Amino acid sequence: MTLSLVQARRPRDLIGHLKKVRGYTVEETRPGIYTVTGDVFPIQLVDIRRLPEDENLWLKGLSNKLGVPAARKIVHEANLQGKGAGIGAYLEAIFQANAAAIWEAVKMGGTAVTFESVLEELGLIAKWEARGVAIGEAKAEAKALDIARNMLGMGIPFDTVVSATGLDPEKVNGLYERQ
Secondary structure, three states: OOEEEEEOOOOHHHHHHHHHOOOOEEEEEEOOEEEEEOOOOOEEEEEHHHOOOOOOHHHHOOOOOOOHHHHHHHHHHHHHHOHHHOOHHHHHHHHHHOHHHHHHHHHHOOOOOOHHHHHHHOOHHHHHHHHHHHHHHHHHHHHHHHHHHHHHHOOOOHHHHHHHHOOOHHHHHHHHHHO
16 A cells, blocks of 8 residues: 655645655655655655656646647547546546536547537436436425325325325324424
């Protein structure tokens, strides 16, 4: 297990702290990648601004400063990987941090990806549909409870209230008990 900290700027203060206070060794092993030794876990610091884009597309994507060309490349590569690649969480993080760039990349075309397919791959469409269904069901139940209260106030029998509202008999019984 390695602890990786990704930043959009050189982690100068953190490096100073790790060297002076913690007594760790910090070495820049590649442009933008620092290896920290001396702790129980290996630590890696990543300055995404300094990473060569052609070698580190996926790491650079973790920034909220993703440009449209890089976003297009990521969307294209994600499409090539397919749904079985297990990169949905990664794509969701990139999408949330760089929605405008991703949207522009999709609008520009050049890939078989649509905005809807990106949302579907991220599982956002299913989440929104489920949220909409839950909200609709909650509103319908609240309305049915209001109707049941009104029917109760009119002295309509329990079985008729349950039948007319479609509510669970225990919920209707709870209304009877509260009255």
